[in-house]
Amino acid sequence: MGELVKKKVRTIKVDIDKCNGCRTCEMACAAFHASPRYSSLNPYRSRIRMIINEQNDEWVAVRATDYSKAECDGRRTYTIKGREFSECSFCGTICPARDLFKEPDSGLPLKCDMCESDPPLEVPMCVQACQHEALTYEEKEVWVEAEEQVKPAEMELSLKSLIDKYGLEKLANTVARMAQKG
């Protein structure tokens, strides 16, 4: 057991019963992360995505969490108020089973960064855009082990997915070649 330290955790709570299905959260996230900021509007670049199945009254906002090169063995189903949901409806993992949370052009993974850009937003953009309060922002202090792993940053995440796609050696060679060319 390592030493315990206090850490501020920022999170977004999702109340799917309040969602009206407007998908403004998707547009907001994509706009905020565009460069220059707000210059492009495209829900398919969003790090939060609405999983929608109208016939099943399924409207679930999911934020991208971690990248994984393999699909999980999940695929369980849950029945909530008479409606069947697949486990994937709530999962934020960027996995090969679906093309959610991938840049439409490059296919590189897009992960929610809690809008912690510089300067960070006080309230994440998707939460600001959600008028129905289906998304609410929460900050709390929790005790964690001091040596807890730092989560990989965005570039690391992209590199990881490229390694999975092309192999480390090929990627390293390409980077070296590009570096030589300047």
Added chain:
Amino acid sequence: MRYAETGYILEVDLSKGNIERVETDPRLTELHLGGQGTADRILYDRCCEADPFSPDNLLIFSAGLLIGTPVPGTNRTVVNTFSPQTGLHAHSMFGGYFGPELKHAGYDKIVIRGKAPSLVYLWINNDKVEIRDAAHLKGKGAQETARLIKEELRDPRVQVAAIGLAGENKVFVSSIEHSNSSASRGVGPVMGDKMLKAIAVRGTKDIYVARPEELWNLCLKHSKDIYNNPKVGDWMAVEWDDSFHHNNFAWGNARVRIKDYWSPELQDRWMNYTLSIRDRLQGCYNCPKHCHLVVKPPGKPRYILKCYGKDTWHQAAFKEIDFTFDILATTQEYGLDNYSTPQLIAFTIELYDNGILTDKDLPGFPSDTGERFYYLIEKIVRREGIGDVLADGVYAAARAIGNGAEVYDHNTMKKFEQLPLKLGMINYHYFLMYATGEKMNITQIEGSYPQDAIRDLEKRKEFVDNWLAAPRRFKEYYLRWEPRQEATIDESCNIVDWNEAMHYVDDAIGLCAFVSSFRGQFGGKSAYHIFNIPTYINLATGMDLTPDDLWQISRRNRNLVRAINVRRGMRRVDEAPPADHWKKRNPEKEQETLSAYYRFKGWTQDGIPTKPTLDKLDLGFIAEDFIKMGILTGEETECYRETSVNDPAGE
């Protein structure tokens, strides 16, 4: 780079199987904005005289100019073509998610011509566009089709607009269905005639706007305001007190008013029932309101209910709300319009009850009106027996049946079924809206000017002080409007012109009427109006429009529709409200008002835009066509009344 719009349309020829991506002329955006405006330009230029059921007729799906931008409530896809029912310009639009997806696929419009040799659907996946076989979707319900296509394409994010069995069989009252909304008024049968079962679209491209940061911040705030504004959105979805429609609108075949229908007991019962089957309230793309009810009646599939469809069915059938919830599960799958179909069926029942149709025409006709509705729906969507006659709508059916049936066709206008309203004294600005509106339904023209005067003058003043949407002269009219007093002819002309102008703006930019043109009339607090819309357009597109400029574009688009219909033969004689709409009429004053309105609009006394009017609207080419065709002599001097949002009321 083009801002707000993609600058491309998708041209699909179903006869040849040809698909092209065509760049559009930015000048046309300046002239007509987009949406219905630019679509009508295509109709005028390319197929103005086409028979609705000929391969030459175009079916155009347009994503309004501001769709895909952060402007909240812009998500309307407008569908234009020529209607087999009226023979005239057809206009309808639907919300949901289709338009935004089309924009992200890289197109502002889909222009469909020709006829496929067998049933097909169109699959648009960014630059990859295919016409695919739809034999396996034949006869399938509209939402079922959407579900099957999503499964087949293995992508739940595909957006689908589809027709049901009614559209496939070219039933005139059929609709095109998408998610929580639908398009009607003649577009469904044309899609069926083209053998196009559905359009599926998926797009992942960026949309750009001219001044991103400013627009984003403004929209974020506006979205909050719209959310908090109880005067916008569709109240019918959220208000339990619906005494207004039930006590004032006519039941059955637009005949019977039940003035004291509503009661607290009924309200409670209906509320409890609705809550017991309602899963949630739902909205459209990038809109903070929730106008739709996701419902699952017992034993029926789940579906999304929209708008006034919540009342039309049970009022036409003299039933209660559970009847409507049940029957909608059937009719939305068949793809039937919620406004005209109940009217058509109630009309048929009246013919039967009065011995004009008999058991020979309707073998085994049930005695319960509810069961009669189901019986007739099956006949109509299949065009089976008498259903084949009825499928052409009330006007045509009355004439085909004959034997006095024409008398029961008392609620159509330009051959099209109207809302079942039955009022006492004629009101002249409503007369004008009914008579001259070319979007074929009162909901598509009224909406900015209040329906009633506030009795208390102090309260009226307060209302006017907070009435941001109104140009000056309307505030003055309203202040001097005493209850039960008629607007003057000149006021009527201005009021109709303004009401109409706002709808033409919405339908060009893809704005939902529930946050804009339709919403001023109750409470005067619409979220969008002539003064703030230019700001949103300018920030999104980089244009530099003033409110007067915007009004001018709307006027241009409005005259374009008039010109199209004039070329298709529409004249003054056709401009009449439903025969039985008001108990007390005044034909002389009606015609005097109509004449004045034509002068105000710069039209001849036969309702034709003159050369000076068309020239001044940059539509001179239409004037030249009209002179060549002998529709105008070129000597007509009338020109439209130039108005400004700053004009005082005058006399």
